[in-house]
Amino acid sequence: MEEQLSERGKRILEAVIEDYIATAEPVGSRTITRSHELALSPATVRNVMADLEEMGLLASPHTSAGRIPTDKAYRLYVNSILEAKQNLTAGKRDEIRRRCRMAGKDPAEMLKEASRLLSTTSSYMGVVMAPRMxxxxxxxxxxxxxxxxxxxxxxxxxxxxxxxxxxxxxxxxxxxxxxxxxxxxxxxxxxxxxxxxxxxxxxxxxxxxxxxxxxxxxxxxxxxxxxRTDSTEIFLEGQANILDQPEFADAAKMREIFRAFEKKSLLLDLLDRSMQAEGVQIFIGSESPLLKMEGMSLVTSTYLTGKDTVGVLGVIGPTRMGYGRVIPIVDYTAKLISRLLDTE
Amino acid sequence: MEEQLSERGKRILEAVIEDYIATAEPVGSRTITRSHELALSPATVRNVMADLEEMGLLASPHTSAGRIPTDKAYRLYVNSILEAKQNLTAGKRDEIRRRCRMAGKDPAEMLKEASRLLSTTSSYMGVVMAPRMxxxxxxxxxxxxxxxxxxxxxxxxxxxxxxxxxxxxxxxxxxxxxxxxxxxxxxxxxxxxxxxxxxxxxxxxxxxxxxxxxxxxxxxxxxxxxxRTDSTEIFLEGQANILDQPEFADAAKMREIFRAFEKKSLLLDLLDRSMQAEGVQIFIGSESPLLKMEGMSLVTSTYLTGKDTVGVLGVIGPTRMGYGRVIPIVDYTAKLISRLLDTE
DNA sequence: TTTTAGCACTCAAAAAGTTCGAGTGCTAAA
DNA sequence: TTTAGCACTCGAACTTTTTGAGTGCTAAAA
Structure with a gap:
């Protein structure tokens, strides 16, 4: 907060985040100098990291462990990704397209397939909120x-x-x-x-x-x-995927999460909220009002028919999520769905 | 096998099974003499238990632990329960009836509700296979x-x-x-x-x-x-319930189970098989051909419209399941569903 | 002034060692 | 046939020790 983030600080923060995303382990100064060529010694990195910690971007679980990014750091990181819009590889794009097409013409069927698709391509959970009837x-x-x-x-x-x-x-x-x-x-x-x-x-x-x-x-x-019906349907797929995430390895945590998602109403609130604004939106851990979402993030995008925003879809995963990979997937899927719903 | 099971042996076996169902802990000779009044000393019980072990009805995880029932023992136990058909309390029966009624006329809706119902009343997983289209x-x-x-x-x-x-x-x-x-x-x-x-x-x-x-x-x-469609729908509800079972407390086991149930085709095979015979059927752990079912049992009953068996529903839980409680639930629900589908 | 080497210090996790007690099997007496 | 007694087993739980990645600080080098 106090001090402005230097270019070097930014580089190092990014390195920490990326390593942490990859390993789910607190990362230390040593590791960083090795995996990212920064031409700096661990000691220097340590100094910078101490600064970052002071700024509330990093946290250490305990004295003698490495550091992990805070939600605030993810936010920064995600924003910079959102600016530098990446693209999907042609292969991924084709796969998504192919599978959406396959689902056929029934909108409900298509949305369900989209949810499944989001879950398999992201390897987190896929979620699609159907248009309000x-x-x-x-x-x-x-x-x-x-x-x-x-x-x-x-x-x-x-x-x-x-x-x-x-x-x-x-x-x-x-x-x-x-x-x-x-x-x-x-x-x-x-x-x-x-x-x-x-x-x-x-x-x-x-x-x-x-x-x-x-x-x-x-x-x-x-x-x-x-x-006389107006229940909004939510398709949530790939719940088993999150079982593979090391942060949810312990049984109590898992139970909590599954219980939370059993009640779809909580999720509904969250999705409703992300329908307010257009395009890709990201809720990171504590930013979400959903208590049980601790340690989880949500990447969403709205989709349209014609010019009206009608629904929202996205991916739910651990805060430590491969945002760089997930964001384009969500973005592209939303656009595709919009197009498919529109030609009808 | 070798020796015929004595009346006393039967009593003791039952006691072991019931204690194990209640606690999920290996049960020792001491515990049994206390919880079930058998007018026998622990030493005697030990002798009998040694016999039961030889017959393949009990097993000890290690020398100095109590004993746990084998699948064979459950089979015996379940058969004796099936003979002595128990009834549900009026309260439970009312609840089931009420909730089925609520679901309205759409058969799919009703079956889904039945599945949810089975899961909440049994506190295991509820499963319903819809009639083949x-x-x-x-x-x-x-x-x-x-x-x-x-x-x-x-x-x-x-x-x-x-x-x-x-x-x-x-x-x-x-x-x-x-x-x-x-x-x-x-x-x-x-x-x-x-x-x-x-x-x-x-x-x-x-x-x-x-x-x-x-x-x-x-x-x-x-x-x-x-x-041109003939996919059979399966409603599987209450998966989060099994997270509470102590035998699945460790993460690896959980993951395995969730993965297994994600592919509904395996389950379909099993349910198809239980449609062969009418009425309540029970698959205990290793008896099922479904590899991943280790440690799980399935209690099913067929339901009919008119005179034709059209579907099957049931409860999936740990082998160590409250059969005495679950069997009447499944039985009654199947009969109720049959009746509701019939009046249409 | 910035960077780096050096060093003492910290602390969780892994490994090794203890203690505890429920449970067993066997033997001999009731 | 049943039971009391007893030595024995062995995992679970608790302690202690060891290890090593990581830190912060200081002082020298760039």
């Missing part, structure tokens, strides 16, 4: 009669998402009425988001003209029932 | 036109399962043709299982009469595309 744009609605009192309502959104709901009706509704209802609704709701659709339906239910037309009243009641 | 009975099929070249095909099975598939067509098919196609198919396929449907469609594609009717040819081709 309410943000989807209405495309079409159909009612299919299954038996005298059971109707299957089908709601198709413009991005290709399909929702079904089985409805039980009091009285039998003839097939041709169902068709008329669908036509009427399709005309009325064209191009609205599902959130708007909902509002519209509720308004409509109050209106005079509907009171006198029991068929329309029914139609509206039915569609209101159909649309 | 192919075993479902065809009820109805509809085609909904989304845009000029995109059709949404909807397949409804008699148990209420709905499948959608987006199809792209070369040429535009008018809405009324789609309706005719659906009618034709619905007539033809009524009451067949999806497996039979598939066969029928393939046969039909060859037949003369279809060759000359391009509309029918199209219909059949489309529906064939729709039905």
């Amino acid at each position: 309410a943000a989807n744009v209405f495309h079409q609605m159909e009612f299919v009669k299954l038996s005298s009192h059971r109707i299957l309502a089908i709601l198709v959104s413009q991005n290709g998402t399909v929702q079904n709901r089985l409805l039980e009706t009091e009285e039998e509704i003839p097939q041709e009425d169902l068709v008329r209802m669908a036509n009427y609704l399709n005309g009325m709701l064209q191009g609205l988001t599902l959130a708007q659709v909902r509002e519209r339906l509720l308004a409509e239910m109050q209106s005079e003209k509907v009171r006198y037309d029991s068929l329309m009243a029914k139609a509206i009641a039915l569609s209101e029932q159909t649309i | 192919a075993a479902n009975v065809f009820h109805q099929m509809e085609f909904v036109k989304l845009s000029s070249h995109r059709i949404l095909a909807i397949l409804v099975s008699q148990n209420g399962t709905v499948q959608n598939r987006l199809l792209e067509t070369e040429e535009e098919i008018p809405q009324e043709d789609l309706v005719r196609m659906a009618n034709y198919l619905n007539g033809m396929l009524q009451g067949l299982t999806l497996a039979q449907v598939r066969e029928r469609l393939l046969a039909e594609m060859q037949s003369e009469k279809v060759r000359y009717d391009s509309l029918m040819a199209k219909a059949i081709a489309l529906s064939e595309q729709t039905i």
Whole structure:
């Protein structure tokens, strides 16, 4: 804080971070002079490291161990990476593309595959938050009669998402009425988001003209029932990957983490927050409000359909994560998903 | 083997198993005389235990530790439990019923909830294998036109399962043709299982009469595309529960287990096998062909719709599992699910 | 002024050594 | 056939010792 970070300090800090990322062991002055050619003696490095420690960028677990980067140091490091946007190798890019394509057209399927993909390519956990149902744009609605009192309502959104709901009706509704209802609704709701659709339906239910037309009243009641869901889905894959991280080797820690992720609501908060801003975002350990996230970081990026940010995806790993490797993966995957969702 | 198991031997074996289940520690002669009133001295118990060891029912980790039951002993124990069918407390039964009801009508949703339920009530892992899609009975099929070249095909099975598939067509098919196609198919396929449907469609594609009717040819081709899935879904819940089991406390073991369950195919084999016979079945540790199952047991029961066994559900836990508690849970849940699926 | 060599010091982790006690098997008496 | 008694075993837990990577400081070299 007090003093400005010198060029040399920066170099050494980077070296510490990189070594620590690679080994998960506190790194000492000796190690650094060997692995990064800095043309400096360990003693000098020690002096600099002491300064860095004072600035709150390094910490020593105990006197006679090496030092480890603090969250603040990671932040600095990550910011410098974000500036110098790296690119993926062509191979990686191809792999990602290929696997996303494979998943087919169903958006949910595709997002799940993306999550799996993020986890395998990063070797941490992959996470994808599906677009809020309410943000989807209405495309079409159909009612299919299954038996005298059971109707299957089908709601198709413009991005290709399909929702079904089985409805039980009091009285039998003839097939041709169902068709008329669908036509009427399709005309009325064209191009609205599902959130708007909902509002519209509720308004409509109050209106005079509907009171006198029991068929329309029914139609509206039915569609209101159909649309009454807004749980946001989260795909979390590759949890087993974090078992390989040495920092979580002990059983108690592991348990804590698994328990934390079992409740997806915590994760949801975090992802929601990263949807506020566009593009790649990074939460490092203590920066996150999620208590149990101690020792973990989250790299996310938003994805869009058209011009609207609709969802967010990313990678969760230890704070000591290969950011340089992970950031481009997340970035590229988000862009790809945006493109794939858009062509629909 | 050699010698027949005496009544007293049986009592003592049971005592060892129960203590071991409760504590996960090797149990010694002393402990047993205290916790189960057998009116025997430790020395006598020791003698009997030595016999049991010779019969391959007990094993000692080392000379100066107590003894632990072998898989063979568990088998014996479990068989005697199975005979003396225990019942659940009314409270537990109510809870299970309540939670299953809550899940609503969608079969997939219900099975997932059942899996979660099995995991929380047993405090091990819950697993449910959904009915093979192919075993479902065809009820109805509809085609909904989304845009000029995109059709949404909807397949409804008699148990209420709905499948959608987006199809792209070369040429535009008018809405009324789609309706005719659906009618034709619905007539033809009524009451067949999806497996039979598939066969029928393939046969039909060859037949003369279809060759000359391009509309029918199209219909059949489309529906064939729709039905072309047969992945069996498995719901596995409560994995975090096994982290609490002391036998899996060390990190390496945990990792192994999580990795094993990540590939659901292994589990699928095992569940498939337990579908061969009806009712509650138990696989104990080494009896299972699944290598990684070392130290784990599986309690399953089949569930039915009508008279046909369609799926299997159960609990996976350590070999040292509270069988007496788990077996009735699994049994009751399977019966309940059968009933709920049936009323549809 | 900055860098480096030298040195005493620290402290966790690994290795080696102790102690403790639950549990065993055997023998001989009840 | 059962039990009391006893010597013996051996892992778990605790202590002690050793080791070595790493540190901070000082004083000499650049």
